[in-house]
Each structure stands twice: as C-alpha cells, then as structure tokens.
Amino acid sequence: MAGIMAERYTGASIKRSEDPRILTGKGRYVDDIKLPGMLHAAFVRSPLAHARVLAVDVSAAQALPGVVAVLTGADLEAVTIPGQDPLFAMMGGAGPKPEYTLLATDKVRFAGDPVVVVIAESRYLAEDGCELVEVDYEDLPPVVSAAFALDAGSPPLFANLGDNIIGPHKRSEYGDVAGTFAAADRVAEFRIDVHRHQNVPMEGRGCVASYDAGSGALTVHAATQSVHVTRMGVAMRLGIEPDKVRVVAGDIGGSFGLKIGASREELAVAAASRALGRPVKWVEDRSENLTASGQAREESFDVRAAVSNDGDLLGLDVKMVIDTGAYPVMGTMVSSIIEMMLPGPYKLAALGFESIAVTTNKASYIAYRGPWASETFVRERVLDLLAKDLGLDPLEIRLRNIAPRTDPPFTMITGRPLVGVTSKESLERIAQVVDIPAFRRRQAEERARGRYLGIGLATFIEAAPGPRSPEGPSGPMGMEFMRLRLAEDGVVTLFTGQMPHGQSHQTTLAQIAADEFGVPFEQVRVVIGDSDVVPFGLTGGSRSATMTGGVTLHGARQLKAKVLDFAALLIEASAQDLEIVDGQVQVRGDPDSAIPVAEVARQAASGQFGTDVDTNFEVEASFDGGEGGWSGGSHCAIVEVDVETGLVRIERYVAAEDCGALINPAVVEGQIRGGIAQGIGAVLLERSAYDQDGNYQSATFMDYLLPTACDIPRIEIEHLETVRLDADVNFRGVGEGGMIIAPPTVVNAIEDALTPFGARIYEQHLPPARILELIAAVDSGQ
Amino acid sequence: MDITLRINGATCTGSPEARTTLADFLRDDLNLTGTHVGCEHGVCGACTVIVDGRAVRSCLMLAVQAAGSEVTTIEGLAPDGELGTLQQAMWDSHSFQCGFCTPGFVMQATAFLRAHPDAGERQVRAALSGNICRCTGYQSIIDGVLLAAERARQS
Numbered sequence: 001m002a003g004i005m006a007e008r009y010t011g012a013s014i015k016r017s018e019d020p021r022i023l024t025g026k027g028r029y030v031d032d033i034k035l036p037g038m039l040h041a042a043f044v045r046s047p048l049a050h051a052r053v054l055a056v057d058v059s060a061a062q063a064l065p066g067v068v069a070v071l072t073g074a075d076l077e078a079v080t081i082p083g084q085d086p087l088f089a090m091m092g093g094a095g096p097k098p099e100y101t102l103l104a105t106d107k108v109r110f111a112g113d114p115v116v117v118v119i120a121e122s123r124y125l126a127e128d129g130c131e132l133v134e135v136d137y138e139d140l141p142p143v144v145s146a147a148f149a150l151d152a153g154s155p156p157l158f159a160n161l162g163d164n165i166i167g168p169h170k171r172s173e174y175g176d177v178a179g180t181f182a183a184a185d186r187v188a189e190f191r192i193d194v195h196r197h198q199n200v201p202m203e204g205r206g207c208v209a210s211y212d213a214g215s216g217a218l219t220v221h222a223a224t225q226s227v228h229v230t231r232m233g234v235a236m237r238l239g240i241e242p243d244k245v246r247v248v249a250g251d252i253g254g255s256f257g258l259k260i261g262a263s264r265e266e267l268a269v270a271a272a273s274r275a276l277g278r279p280v281k282w283v284e285d286r287s288e289n290l291t292a293s294g295q296a297r298e299e300s301f302d303v304r305a306a307v308s309n310d311g312d313l314l315g316l317d318v319k320m321v322i323d324t325g326a327y328p329v330m331g332t333m334v335s336s337i338i339e340m341m342l343p344g345p346y347k348l349a350a351l352g353f354e355s356i357a358v359t360t361n362k363a364s365y366i367a368y369r370g371p372w373a374s375e376t377f378v379r380e381r382v383l384d385l386l387a388k389d390l391g392l393d394p395l396e397i398r399l400r401n402i403a404p405r406t407d408p409p410f411t412m413i414t415g416r417p418l419v420g421v422t423s424k425e426s427l428e429r430i431a432q433v434v435d436i437p438a439f440r441r442r443q444a445e446e447r448a449r450g451r452y453l454g455i456g457l458a459t460f461i462e463a464a465p466g467p468r469s470p471e472g473p474s475g476p477m478g479m480e481f482m483r484l485r486l487a488e489d490g491v492v493t494l495f496t497g498q499m500p501h502g503q504s505h506q507t508t509l510a511q512i513a514a515d516e517f518g519v520p521f522e523q524v525r526v527v528i529g530d531s532d533v534v535p536f537g538l539t540g541g542s543r544s545a546t547m548t549g550g551v552t553l554h555g556a557r558q559l560k561a562k563v564l565d566f567a568a569l570l571i572e573a574s575a576q577d578l579e580i581v582d583g584q585v586q587v588r589g590d591p592d593s594a595i596p597v598a599e600v601a602r603q604a605a606s607g608q609f610g611t612d613v614d615t616n617f618e619v620e621a622s623f624d625g626g627e628g629g630w631s632g633g634s635h636c637a638i639v640e641v642d643v644e645t646g647l648v649r650i651e652r653y654v655a656a657e658d659c660g661a662l663i664n665p666a667v668v669e670g671q672i673r674g675g676i677a678q679g680i681g682a683v684l685l686e687r688s689a690y691d692q693d694g695n696y697q698s699a700t701f702m703d704y705l706l707p708t709a710c711d712i713p714r715i716e717i718e719h720l721e722t723v724r725l726d727a728d729v730n731f732r733g734v735g736e737g738g739m740i741i742a743p744p745t746v747v748n749a750i751e752d753a754l755t756p757f758g759a760r761i762y763e764q765h766l767p768p769a770r771i772l773e774l775i776a777a778v779d780s781g782q
Numbered sequence: 783m784d785i786t787l788r789i790n791g792a793t794c795t796g797s798p799e800a801r802t803t804l805a806d807f808l809r810d811d812l813n814l815t816g817t818h819v820g821c822e823h824g825v826c827g828a829c830t831v832i833v834d835g836r837a838v839r840s841c842l843m844l845a846v847q848a849a850g851s852e853v854t855t856i857e858g859l860a861p862d863g864e865l866g867t868l869q870q871a872m873w874d875s876h877s878f879q880c881g882f883c884t885p886g887f888v889m890q891a892t893a894f895l896r897a898h899p900d901a902g903e904r905q906v907r908a909a910l911s912g913n914i915c916r917c918t919g920y921q922s923i924i925d926g927v928l929l930a931a932e933r934a935r936q937s
Contacts, residue, residue, distance in 0.1 A: 015873055022881030023869040023888065025816015025856035032815035122810075124801065202820045202828055202882040202916050253818070253882025254916050286821040502879030502917045666876040666922075673919035674879065701825035701914070708911040709920040 009511035009521050013666035016507045021251075028250035030206045030223045031283045038208065039068055041269050041282040042126035044116035044133045045292065046108035049144065049361035049694025050155070051137035053104055053115065060132040061118055066125035069276055070133065071117050071268070073103035079238075080271050085329045085364070086233030087261035098158035098166065098328060098359070102237070102268045108137070109157050109326040110361050111696050112292035117268050119280055142361045142694035146300065146323040149358035157326060157359050166324060167332040167357025172339060174413040175350035180315035184306035188389060192381055194374045195765040196298040196323075196362070196688040197681075198290070200706060201501070203253020205293055206283035207266045209273035219246045220270055223253070225260045225499050226538035227531040233262035234270050249529035252501035256678070256739075257367030258293055259501070260540060264327070265292075291699045294366030295688040298323040299334075299374050305382055306350070311392045313383065313401045315350030316342060322357045324365040332357055334365075337372035343412045344379050345423035345461050345632065346401045351413050361694045367540070369675060370462070370736035373743070377764060380458040380744035384751065385760065394457045394748065395436060398427055402459075409467075419467045419629060420723035423459045426634035426656040429718050430457065433654050434636050447756060452641045453651070454753025458744040461632035464542035464659075464733025468628045476628045480547035481535035484513070484555040486563055486617035488605045490583060490598025492517050492556070493525045497537015498548050500528065503671070503735065505544060508663045509552045516556035518580030519597060535620075542733025546625055549663060550729035555621030563617060567600045569609075627725035631732040633657035635676070635745040641753040643775055646768030648684055648750055650713045655741075658720035660732040665719070668734050673715045675738020681707040682739075683746045687765050785849035789814070790858030798845040804838075805829045807845035808855060816856035816885050820914070827913030830886040831855050837893035856885035859892065867937075868892055871930035872923070879917035887913050891927045899934060906931075 021027050058070040082099050083089060089097075104115045118129035143154045149164040156163050181187055208221040218240055224230040227247040235242040252259065262270075265282060273280040284293065299322045306315035322335055335355035342351060387397040402424045403410035409419040436455065443453045466476035483495040492513055498505050510524035517524075527533060537548070560580060567585045568575040577587055584594035604615035638652040655672055662668050685705040689697040698704040724730045743764050750771070751761045757775040772778045786795045789812065798807045803822075808814040808831070817840055820828030824842040831840045832854040859866050865873065868891055878884045887910060894901070894909040901909070906927050907920070915923060 013876065016876065018881065019873045019878065020865070022878060022884050023865060023872060024860050025814070025885050027816075027881050027884075029815075029818070029882065031809075031819070034813075124799070200916060202826065202880065202914065203818070251881055254880040256916070286823065286826075502881075504879065670876060670879055670918055670922060673921055674917045677919035678916070700823055701821050702823070706914050706916065708914065709907040709924060710911040712919050712921070714921055715919060 008515050010515045010663055011661065013664055014507060014511055014521060016504050017510065018504060018506050029203055029253055030208065030221055033208045033221050035208060035210055035279040038279040038281055039119050039121065039276065040123040040126045041272060041280050042118050042123060042130050043114040043265060044118065044130045044135065046104065046111060046113040046115055048108060048137055048139065049111045049142035050109060050140040052107050052140060054136040054138055056116060057134040058116060061129040064125070064129050064132060066121045067118060067129040068121065069119040069272065070129060071119070071272055073101050073105035073115065076103050076268055076271050077101045077105055079275060080267065081237050081239045083237065085261065085327060086236050088329050089236065090232065096161050096166065099160055100327060102264045102271065107140070110363055111694055112363060113326065114265055114268065117272060119272055119276065144361060144690055144692060144694045146321050146358050146360065149360050157361065164359050165356060166328050166359045167322070167335065167355065169354065169356045171352065171354040173352050175315070177315060177317060177350045177352040180350035181304070181306045181317065184314050185309040186307050188305045188307060188386060190303045190382060190385060190762055192301045192303060192378050193763045194297050194299045194377060195763065196295050197686040198295040198688050199256040199258040199368045200289070200704070201254030201256060201258060204284040204286065204289035205259060205263055205266065207269055208279055208281040209270040210279035211274040211277060213277050217244045217246065218270060218274060219248060221248050222266070223259050224249055225255055225501065225540050226497065227499060227529055227534065228497060228536045229260060229538055230262050231531045234267065237267045238271055238274065247531040249499055252499065255501045256369045257371065257540065260367060286701065287699050290704050291696050292363055294329065294364045295325065295362070296366055296368035296371065297374065298365065301378050303378060303382055305386060307386050309390070311387065311390050311397045311400050313346060313348060313386065316348060317352035318342060318378065320355040322355065322365070323360050324357050325360055325362045327364045328359060329364050329366050330371065334371050338375040340414045340416065341372055341375040342379060343414055344376065345403055345418060345421050345459060347403045347410065348413055362690055369678060370740035373740040376458070376460045376740050377744045381747065384748045395427065395431060398457065398459060399424065417467050420725050421461055421630050421632060422658045422720055422722040423461065423632055423634065425720055425722055426632065426658060427459055429656040429720060430634050430636045430654060433718060439638065452643055452753045452756070454639050454641065454749045454751065456637045456745045456747065456749025456752060457634065458741050458748055459634040460737060460741040461630045462542060462733065462737050462740065464631040465546045465625045465628045466630065468625065476625050477541065477543050477547055480551045480623050481537065482551040482555045482621045483535055484559045484619050484621060486559060486597065486601050488601045490596060490601055491523055491525050492519055492559070493527060494552060495527045495534045496548060497535045498528060498544050499539045501539065503539060503544060504664065504667045505548065508667055509548060511663060512549055512552045513556045516553050517560050519583045523583055542631065542735040545659065545663065545731040545733045546628070546729060547623060549731040550626055551621050551623035553728055554623055555619055558619045558621055559617065562614060562619065563597070563600060566604055566613065566615060567595065569613065570595060570600065570603060626729045629660060629723065629725045629732055631659045631734060631737060633737060633741065635741045637745045637749040639746065639749040639753055641750060641771060643777065646771035648766070648771065650680065650746070653713050654716045654718065656718040656720060657734065657737065658722055659734040660730040661721060662719065663731050669717050671734045672717055672738045675736060676715055676742040677707055677712045678739045679742025680712060680746055683743050683764060683766055684711065685767065783846050785846055787848050787851050787853060789853045790855060790861065796845070800844065800846055802845045803841050804843040804845045804848050805840035808840060814855050814857050818882055818885055820883065827890060828883050828886040830889040830913065832889055832893050837890045856888055859888065867934055868895065868927070868930040871933060872926035875922050875926035875929055877923045877926035883913060883915045887915065887923055895927065895931055895934070899931060901931060903928060
C-alpha cells in the first residue's frame with residue numbers, strides 16, 4: 001500500500017493540463033468565437049443614477065450604414081418575459097420581488113443602466129450607432145446611500161415595492177441574549193463598515209447567442225460558472241423551453257462570483273439574436289465591467305459585544321444593513337449566511353441578529369468570492385478592539401474564546417456543529433512559525449526610531465462543504481453529479497457540470513479518476529461546458545473539492561467495477577481477483593495476465609456479446625458530500641505603515657490553512673494566494689466609489705486600482721491536515737478562504753502598527769489618505 | 783488603409799481602418815486570438831505583444847502604426863508546438879490560473895528577459911508590475927520567470 005501511495009497523482013502538484021493551451025495562445029475564450037454572419041452588440045447606457053425615460057430616438061442610429069438593428073427596452077419587452085434577475089428568482093428569498101425589463105423602459109436606476117442595444121456588422125459600428133441614439137431623461141432624486149433608502153421619504157426605485165426595502169427587517173435570537181448582556185462585566189459598541197468593491201476578472205462578461213429559426217433552438221456561447229444555470233435563466237426570461245437552449249462554454253477568464261446565471265445584457269443579446277435570426281456577440285469593455293457588471297460587499301454593522309473582564313466574548317448583538325444596489329441579485333441570501341456564520345469557531349453563547357436589505361441607485365450587489373465574508377471581518381475586528389480595551393494580546397483573546405475540539409463537537413449557537421474545526425491548531429501553528437514575542441521587541445525598537453510596524457492575526461472557518469446534518473436527507477451542499485465513460489481507446493472520460501474559470505478542474509479531477517480507476521493521468525479526459533452533454537453543476541461556493549472530487553472518486557470506482565466484471569469474462573478470473581494498474585487489467589499481482597484497458601473496451605464495443613453481458617461502460621454517479629467538514633485557517637500579517645505618506649507595506653504574510661487532504665498542492669496554494677491578493681487589494685486599494693449624485697467614480701483601471709506584483713508579498717503557506725471524517729473523501733474547499741480572511745488580517749495589523757496614535761479602525765478600506773486621517777496627520781473632515 | 787508587416791516571421795498584409803487598434807487587427811483580421819484585450823486603456827497589459835523588439839500594449843497602438851514593423855505575438859513563441867524556455871518554466875511553476883492575462887505576461891517577460899537575463903526578484907516584480915493578474919497573487923508568475931532566467935543561464 002505504501003508503494004502505491006507514493007505513486008498516486010492525488011496529493012502531488014501535477015502540472016496542469018490546461019497550461020499548454022493557455023501558454024501558447026490557444027485557449028478559447030468567448031471573445032475568440034466567430035460564427036458565420038455574426039453581428040456585434042453595444043449598449044447605450046444611462047448617464048444618470050435615477051431618472052425617468054421620456055423619449056428614445058433611435059432613427060439616426062438606424063440610418064447608419066452597418067447598423068442592422070436598434071432595439072429599445074420596449075422592443076425587447078415585447079419579446080421577453082419580465083421579472084427578476086433569473087438567479088434571484090431561482091434562489092427565492094423572502095420579501096417583495098421587484099419586476100423589471102431587460103433594458104430600461106420607464107426609468108433608469110443606476111448610472112450605467114442599459115437602455116438601448118445597437119446591433120451592427122462590427123463592434124466599432126455598433127458603438128458608432130450608440131453615439132447617435134438620443135434619450136431624453138427627467139431627473140429623479142438619486143437614492144445613493146442605504147441611510148436614505150431606509151428613509152420612508154426616499155423615492156422608490158421599483159413602483160411595485162412602494163419603498164426601497166427589498167429584504168424586510170428580520171430579527172433572530174440564539175441563546176439568552178438579554179440575560180447575557182445584563183450579566184456581562186462590559187458591553188462594547190462599535191459601528192463597522194465594509195465598503196463596496198468588486199470582482200474584476202481580467203475577462204469581463206460576454207456571450208455569443210445564435211438562434212436557429214428552423215429548430216427553434218438557441219445556442220449561447222457563454223462565459224459562465226454554470227452552463228445549466230445560464231440555460232435556465234435564458235429559458236426563463238426568453239420564454240423558450242429549457243431543452244431548446246444550449247449553453248456552451250470554453251475557457252473563462254476568471255469570475256469570482258460575477259458570471260453566474262445570465263445578466264440583463266446577455267439576455268438582451270440572446271433576444272436580439274432570436275429577433276434577427278443571426279448570431280450576435282457582446283463582450284463588455286472594461287468600463288462596462290466596472291460600471292455595470294455588479295459590485296459587492298456594501299454592508300454596515302452596528303455591533304454590541306458582551307464581554308467579561310477576563311476577555312470572554314459572551315454575546316454579540318448585531319444589526320446589519322446591506323445595500324443591494326439597483327437590480328437585486330442576491331436577495332436576502334447573504335445576510336442569512338452572515339447570521340449563521342457570525343459565531344465562527346468561538347464559544348459564543350448568545351447572538352442577536354437583525355438585518356434589512358435596501359435597494360439603491362448603484363450597480364447590483366453581486367456574489368464576490370466569499371459573499372458572506374463580512375461575518376469574519378466583523379468578528380475578527382471586534383476581537384482585536386476588545387483585546388485592546390482589555391489589554392490582551394490578539395492571540396490570547398482568540399485562544400481564550402476558541403471552542404475546544406470535543407466529542408461530540410461543540411455546536412455553534414446558530415446550530416451547526418464545529419465537527420473537525422482546527423482553528424486552535426492553525427493559530428498555534430502561526431505562533432510557531434511567527435515568533436510573536438520577538439516581533440514585539442523589534443516593534444518597540446523600531447517605534448523608538450519612528451518606524452511603525454504592526455502584526456495582525458485572524459481566523460476563519462468556511463462551510464466547504466460544511467458538516468453533515470444528522471437530520472437532513474442530503475449532504476451539506478446538496479448533490480453533485482457526474483457521468484463517466486470508458487471509451488474504446490481506453491480513455492476514461494468525465495462529464496462534469498463544473499465550469500472551471502481558473503480552478504484547474506481538468507487537472508485535479510483527472511488526478512482523482514486516474515488514481516481510482518488505475519490509468520495514467522494522460523488517459524483521463526475531463527469534458528466541461530456543454531449543457532447538452534454535462535450534468536447539472538455549478539462552480540462556486542468552494543464546492544468542487546469535496547463535491548466533485550467525491551463524485552469523481554465514487555464514479556470512477558463504479559465504472560471500474562463494471563469494467564472488471566466484463567474483463568473477468570476475458571481473463572477467465574473472478575472480478576474480485578482483478579485490478580487495474582497503470583492502464584492494464586490483470587489478476588491481482590500477476591502482470592503476465594494483463595490486458596490493456598483499451599483492449600477490454602474494444603472487446604466490449606465489438607458487439608460480440610449477448611444482452612446478458614453488460615458492455616455499457618458508462619455510469620451516472622452522484623455524491624452527497626459524505627461526512628463533509630469545515631475548511632478554515634488562521635492568517636498573520638506583519639506590516640509597516642509609513643506615517644509620512646500613509647503607505648502600507650506588507651513585510652510578511654503567513655497562512656495556516658486546513659482544507660483536509662490536498663488534491664494538488666500547487667493548485668490549492670494558488671487559490672489561497674489569489675484570494676489573499678484580492679483581500680489585500682480590498683483593504684489597500686480597491687473601492688467602487690459613487691459621488692453623492694450616484695455618478696460612478698471608479699470606471700477605469702486608473703480609478704479602480706488593482707494590486708500588482710509590487711503590492712503583494714511572498715505568501716508563506718502552512719498546511720494542516722488534522723482531521724479525517726470520511727472514509728474516502730476528505731478534500732475540502734479552499735477557493736474563498738483567502739479573500740474571507742485577508743481583510744481582517746491586514747486591517748488588524750495596520751491598527752496594531754498605529755497603536756501609538758491611538759487609532760481605532762472600524763472600516764475595511766484603508767488607502768493612504770485614510771491612514772493619514774487615522775493618525776490625525778490630516779483632517780478627516782468629520 | 784493597406785499595410786504590410788511581419789507577424790511571427792511571416793509577411794502579412796491587411797486593410798484596417800485608421801482607427802483599428804493593433805489588438806483588434808490581430809484578433810479580428812488575422813485570427814490571432816491569443817492576444818487578449820483586458821482594459822483597452824493600456825493599464826492591464828493583457829494585450830502586450832512585441833513590436834520591433836519592444837513590449838507594446840496593442841490596445842494603445844493603431845494597426846496602421848505597425849506598418850513595416852516586426853510583430854511577435856504569443857502564437858509566435860512556440861510555432862512548432864515545442865514550448866519555449868519561459869513557457870516551460872511557467873508550466874512547471876503553476877504560474878497561471880484562468881489564463882486570460884497569460885499572453886501579456888509571457889510577452890512582457892519575454893522582452894524583459896532578453897534585455898535583463900540576470901534579473902533578480904525585485905527587478906522581475908517591477909518589470910511585471912504593469913501587468914495585472916487577478917487570480918494568482920503573482921508569486922507563481924514571478925517564480926516562473928526566475929526559473930526561466932536560471933535555466934537560460936545554465937544552458
């Protein structure tokens with residue numbers, strides 16, 4: 001067994017099978033698709049945040065040579081089904097449902113709202129046409145802040161709602177909230193804000209829609225995290241039978257939560273293709289991407305914390321307001337997850353949680369890597385603020401409050417058991433790797449020289465997939481499906497609904513299947529991105545390691561059993577005595593008996609066997625998540641703040657992560673580092689800023705600053721692999737953790753650096769100008 | 783306007799409009815879709831190609847400005863299917879994830895290493911700081927470039 005283990009693909013940093021094509025320019029992204037007769041779309045967008053549309057004059061645009069059609073909101077309304085964002089509709093959620101059209105008809109609701117689509121022979125000509133469209137607007141008062149949206153006097157964005165509240169006020173209590181606060185030594189109060197920032201994949205949204213009038217079928221070449229979710233969205237809003245919509249996807253240039261379902265623009269392009277009977281391409285430019293594709297994370301939290309004089313965090317009472325922007329996508333999903341996750345890995349015994357969601361004249365609030373991440377930011381910020389008040393070390397207050405790993409496991413006050421959570425272990429690993437007392441000595445010495453260093457710690461858990469619920473019929477993340485086939489040439493083909501956009505599934509799933517089935521890595525093919533071919537699935541929520549890794553393992557096992565049953569006829573041995581080693585079927589331990597898997601498959605396909613012999617080498621597998629489990633970890637940053645310029649330099653960053661068994665360590669580390677880089681960007685650089693009139697201020701890469709190779713330090717990673725819960729599947733998700741935990745880690749370090757200035761930080765965005773305000777080097781204007 | 787230029791070693795002719803960017807000319811007229819367009823205002827570097835030996839943002843250059851020039855795109859680095867030293871080192875280093883920024887980084891690093899074969903990490907980071915990757919946090923890309931430089935020095 002030990003010898004075989006050493007030769008396993010799973011657990012090794014196998015080189016990616018995606019790389020030869022992307023390193024040579026042979027990837028196929030949506031903008032690379034050209035279809036015969038293809039037209040190009042460009043959108044006329046609202047320059048105003050909130051206005052009535054009085055008149056739209058498209059005559060000059062229509063007259064421009066090369067322009068094929070100019071479609072208004074009314075034109076598309078006539079051929080589509082009004083409603084909500086398809087994703088919002090599918091996810092349900094409490095509260096009233098705004099109804100709207102694909103392109104604005106009666107009013108526009110944010111600066112960038114699409115009003116007219118121009119279809120032309122080239123993108124250049126389509127944009128020329130946009131210049132000639134005239135829209136008359138009548139200004140309405142913009143609703144730019146959540147505070148104004150909560151005001152009953154604010155003009156409603158959606159007439160059918162009557163106000164701007166889309167997720168109604170809701171309060172829940174867990175444990176004895178009143179009693180806990182009444183008995184606590186201290187009650188601290190904070191207002192913590194998380195600013196609006198956004199996904200910004202290097203490839204924006206886009207699609208090529210192609211309608212075939214003969215069959216009534218619509219093919220959409222999409223950039224999506226799920227071909228099936230996009231298919232359902234297109235069918236829903238275009239009023240087409242779902243099986244007549246085929247969604248196809250190739251390489252996807254990143255997403256981070258942006259490309260789920262079908263956006264209004266993509267639906268408009270699909271409707272235009274159907275109306276014109278020709279393929280239509282739309283690929284958003286960077287300005288559209290930044291302005292109109294969606295933004296994330298604008299939330300505020302009024303926090304009360306009940307705490308003992310010794311530093312026991314006894315209870316939290318949190319009031320959350322979430323600003324969902326103009327066309328709600330996420331509904332109340334985010335606040336529900338934040339509520340459930342707020343206790344984190346701590347022994348918190350009482351939680352009061354209130355939330356309300358508003359709609360405002362800004363781009364839609366959408367999913368972005370760890371959409372519920374603010375629960376970790378709030379909790380880890382509060383712990384540091386409390387530690388400061390009590391004179392405790394940040395490590396000490398965390399270790400004091402972490403729930404112990406017990407059997408049965410400690411259960412979060414909101415209900416889920418902390419089975420297999422290793423937060424204590426990851427904090428201790430950080431303390432082993434980073435000599436905190438030595439840092440404190442150096443910090444004191446440097447302060448005396450006028451240099452300001454700080455250290456920040458934070459810890460998180462992520463339900464990837466989460467613990468199995470004893471009472472639930474299915475696993476923590478529902479079901480995952482896969483079709484597996486052994487082809488006549490001996491290639492094991494996996495058909496997965498995962499739609500990787502950087503996650504390397506064509507490599508990692510092949511590793512697992514190759515090991516489990518017994519063929520070389522190169523003899524596994526992973527088929528993605530065709531809704532006519534692959535089962536339902538979605539890449540998101542850090543689900544694929546457990547769910548797709550698990551269905552691959554179990555599916556390969558099922559397929560292998562089928563193949564061995566048949567091979568037993570050829571080898572004249574019992575199937576139980578057969579094995580597959582390196583692509584050869586043989587009697588266990590007897591290489592002389594070996595037949596190549598390809599030969600077995602060819603024999604099965606030869607048609608020489610009767611119906612009583614199973615020669616169908618294809619299985620449909622499903623997996624419910626097995627025993628599940630949590631991912632998590634603790635991070636540490638050491639920063640230096642230049643108090644003259646306000647610049648923050650990250651001197652060292654250490655991540656101790658536990659995602660169970662690693663499928664491909666290089667892929668796991670890439671996910672962790674990438675998430676951390678986005679978290680660092682969120683704190684030091686990135687902000688989706690609006691002015692008081694709702695004009696978007698961050699519509700170019702000169703204004704929306706992304707971290708570069710000079711901003712992100714080397715990131716040291718420590719892997720913990722502490723707990724095995726399942727007999728076979730102990731891979732856990734790691735896609736979102738870095739982005740969840742890096743913001744509090746970096747902010748905690750900055751506050752620590754600024755201790756001599758008495759700085760208390762209640763926000764996440766700390767560009768140089770804000771740092772200078774915090775140390776009172778410049779007036780904050782407040 | 784009729785132009786003639788050399789692309790990846792072959793002579794090409796075309797008739798782009800005066801306003802057509804080099805990036806769009808390469809992608810739309812010549813089907814060289816390996817060059818990616820990420821921002822169209824010269825910040826992200828995804829569209830970087832090499833023009834007469836220099837790394838250039840093909841979204842900021844008009845096709846007509848490239849008339850008479852020698853242009854190398856990502857497709858020109860491994861014409862016979864064999865990965866070059868830099869591409870191989872990047873594969874070995876797990877440099878990339880989604881792959882959209884990849885052509886720009888590869889072209890930028892190709893031009894940089896030709897001029898600075900002995901560069902260390904700080905220089906490499908500075909040289910690539912005009913290219914944006916949203917997936918990796920850069921470390922794997924830097925490692926790939928440094929590995930390529932080391933291999934080139936040893937061979």
